[in-house]
Amino acid sequence: MRPGWAHRHIGSGSRPGPCTFFWVKILLRNPRRELEVAGPVSVVTLLNRLDLNRESVLVIRGGTIIPGDEVLVDSDSIEIRPVISGGSG
Amino acid sequence: MKCRVCRGPAIIDVRRQNANYCVEHFLRMCRDQVSKAIEQFEMLEANERALVAVSGGKDSLAVWDLLVDAGYKADGLYVDLGIDGYSAASGACARRFAAERGFTLREIALPGDYGYDVPTGARAARRTPCSACGLSKRHLFDRAALDGGYDVVITGHNLDDEAAVLFGNVLRWQTDYLGRQLPVLPARNGFPRKVKPLVRLSERETAAYCILRGIDYIVDECPLASGNRHLTYKKAMNDIELQSPGTKLDFYFGFLARASGLFRPEAEAEQEDLNPCATCGAPTPGAICAFCRLVERAGGVLPRSSSASATPVTLLARPAASTGPGEVRA
Numbered sequence: 482m483r484p485g486w487a488h489r490h491i492g493s494g495s496r497p498g499p500c501t502f503f504w505v506k507i508l509l510r511n512p513r514r515e516l517e518v519a520g521p522v523s524v525v526t527l528l529n530r531l532d533l534n535r536e537s538v539l540v541i542r543g544g545t546i547i548p549g550d551e552v553l554v555d556s557d558s559i560e561i562r563p564v565i566s567g568g569s570g
Numbered sequence: 571m572k573c574r575v576c577r578g579p580a581i582i583d584v585r586r587q588n589a590n591y592c593v594e595h596f597l598r599m600c601r602d603q604v605s606k607a608i609e610q611f612e613m614l615e616a617n618e619r620a621l622v623a624v625s626g627g628k629d630s631l632a633v634w635d636l637l638v639d640a641g642y643k644a645d646g647l648y649v650d651l652g653i654d655g656y657s658a659a660s661g662a663c664a665r666r667f668a669a670e671r672g673f674t675l676r677e678i679a680l681p682g683d684y685g686y687d688v689p690t691g692a693r694a695a696r697r698t699p700c701s702a703c704g705l706s707k708r709h710l711f712d713r714a715a716l717d718g719g720y721d722v723v724i725t726g727h728n729l730d731d732e733a734a735v736l737f738g739n740v741l742r743w744q745t746d747y748l749g750r751q752l753p754v755l756p757a758r759n760g761f762p763r764k765v766k767p768l769v770r771l772s773e774r775e776t777a778a779y780c781i782l783r784g785i786d787y788i789v790d791e792c793p794l795a796s797g798n799r800h801l802t803y804k805k806a807m808n809d810i811e812l813q814s815p816g817t818k819l820d821f822y823f824g825f826l827a828r829a830s831g832l833f834r835p836e837a838e839a840e841q842e843d844l845n846p847c848a849t850c851g852a853p854t855p856g857a858i859c860a861f862c863r864l865v866e867r868a869g870g871v872l873p874r875s876s877s878a879s880a881t882p883v884t885l886l887a888r889p890a891a892s893t894g895p896g897e898v899r900a
Contacts, residue, residue, distance in 0.1 A: 511791045536585075536808040539777055546581045546778055548571045548590065564777040565730070565804050566627055567700075567795025 506558040520557065525549040528561070537565050582778055585815035593782050600779045603770040604636045611753045613765040618721035620644040623711045624668075624675065626660030628787040629726030631667050632776040633768050635783060637724065638673065644724065647714050649707050650679035652687025653794060660788045667785060676718075678710050686870035688794065694867040699794035702864060709852060709861035713873075715762040727766040730773040733818040734803040736825055749837025752830065759844050760853035772818065849873065 505520040505527075518527065524540050524547060540547050541560040553559065571580040573592035580590035584599070591599055607613065614620060622634045624646035637644045648664040650657050661677070668675035681687050686694075692702035715723045732751070739747045757763040768776060780787050795801065810817050846852070847859035850873040854860070865872050 510789055513790075534805075534808050534812050536772075536774060536811050537805075539582075539774060539781065541781060544781075545593075546781055548581055549583060550571050562777065562781075562789060563791075564628070564774045565801065565808070566629065566773060567792045567798065567801055 504555060505553045508558075508560040510560070511563050521552050521554045523549070524551050524553065527553065531561070533561065538563055581782075584775065586772075586811075586819055588815070596778065597782060600632075600771060600775060601636060601640065604633075604767045605640065607753065607767050607770045608765075611765070611769075613754055613767055614642065614722050614724075616641065618643070619719065620722050620724050621711070621715045621718065621720040622646045622724040623707065623726070624648045624664045625726070626663035626667075626788045627726070628777045628780045628785070629728050629731075629768060629773065631663070631726075631785050631787050632779045632783075633724055633726045634667075634673065635671075635785060636779075637767065638671070645674040645676065645718075645720070647676045647678065647711060649710055650677065650681070651703055651706070652679070652681040653689065653792065656788075656790070656792055656794075659790065663786060663788045667787075676714065678714065680706060680870075684865055684870045684873070686865060686868035691864050691868040691870070692794075694869070695864045697864070698798070700798050700800070703794070705860055705864060709859070712762055713850075713852065716760075720762065722763045722765055725764060725766055726768055726776070728768040728771055728773045728776050729818055729822060730804055730807065732766070732769055733807050733822045734800055736822055737803045737807055738799060745833050746837055746840060748830070749833035749835070752826070759841055760846070760851075769822070770819075 504517045505522065507516045507518060507527075508514075509516060518530075522530075525535065528535050528538065528540070528549075535549065539562050540551075541562055542551075542553075542557060547559070571583065571590045572578065573580045573595050574587075574589040575595040575598075576592060578592045580592055582596055583590045584596075620637060620642055622630060622637070622644050624630045624634060626648065630646075634644055634646055646664065646668055648661060650661055664675060667673070680691075688699055688703045688706065691697075691706065692699040695702055697705070711723050711725075714720075732753075736748075736751060738744075739751065753766045753769045755761070755764040771779075777787075779785075807818055807821075840855070843855055844853040845855070845857070847854045847862055848857050849862040850859060852859045852861065858866075862872055
């Protein structure tokens with residue numbers, strides 16, 4: 482996660498009062514953890530801010546893949562799924 | 571983003587092709603790439619019986635789905651590796667996939683059939699878990715294919731796998747491995763033919779294929795694979811790919827076209843000095859094959875000498891008209 486960017490780990494505290502951000506819920510895998518980030522934000526920008534290589538993940542919303550130029554907004558809940566598998570086959 | 575084929579809304583980009591695709595045309599692109607690989611490397615014929623090495627992960631389930639969808643006769647074989655917190659889940663994915671489609675899935679359980687699991691085998695043989703796992707699976711898939719009368723073993727190795735293995739072999743100039751790194755390994759000296767129909771698809775694409783086809787694969791990483799060298803090579807290749815799309819494809823297919831043949835004589839010479847393992851009959855350069863040595867060190871149950879019953883196989887699910895060796899469990 483790049484520093485200075487509005488985000489929080491779920492369970493780390495209550496949402497701040499009056500808020501200028503939208504919050505996008507994110508499920509990350511391997512290891513499994515959850516995060517909320519400020520929106521609106523495009524998928525590509527989100528991956529860059531999370532320091533994730535777009536060649537290594539798929540972003541899924543509602544059971545289907547969403548493209549890099551999709552803008553995520555309040556109430557969006559997404560999964561960022563790694564696609565790199567482990568052994569030598 | 572618009573689909574390069576129909577100009578409708580795209581859901582995925584394939585940057586090495588400088589293209590975006592909608593669901594329909596992405597799935598068609600995957601099928602086309604598999605067909606192209608099968609034709610380009612003469613992997614299998616329409617009437618051949620194929621045995622797919624199934625792990626429950628995205629690649630093996632995708633390749634099985636793609637082959638049957640293309641009209642090939644393909645059964646699956648799942649090997650339970652006895653890895654706590656992982657094998658049960660991966661096996662469940664494989665069984666569910668087969669049962670939902672009426673595909674024939676066979677199963678071998680290392681703990682039940684051979685008396686050891688991968689962690690124990692790795693410790694006993696002083697190998698890494700991935701090495702003990704790969705050795706066990708290669709041996710068992712080969713034997714099951716030969717015993718079951720299959721023409722070819724299908725593996726889910728994708729472009730990322732092949733590029734990462736090639737990267738590692740080049741870094742260490744492992745010329746014997748370079749000579750064997752091919753999308754088709756012909757049948758010879760007691761080994762069945764082995765083919766890799768996914769070599770033209772990246773693992774991002776095989777994962778996307780599974781999601782779009784509703785294939786529920788195991789997403790969690792094998793706990794024993796974490797931090798292995800193969801993953802490090804994949805990360806390095808993806809870092810390069812991000813800056814220069816198409817690098818993985820050019821690296822691997824450039825190797826096949828321009829360099830692979832240079833290393834083949836060395837690999838072929840090694841294959842000529844093989845004898846039957848004194849324990850199981852599998853081809854080996856020594857008296858006892860590496861699999862039997864691993865089983866022995868792990869205190870497991872050694873396989874019997876080569877025969878139709880040398881590989882315990884349980885039939886888990888099959889279409890009503892199918893026949894095959896083994897017990898019907900479900």
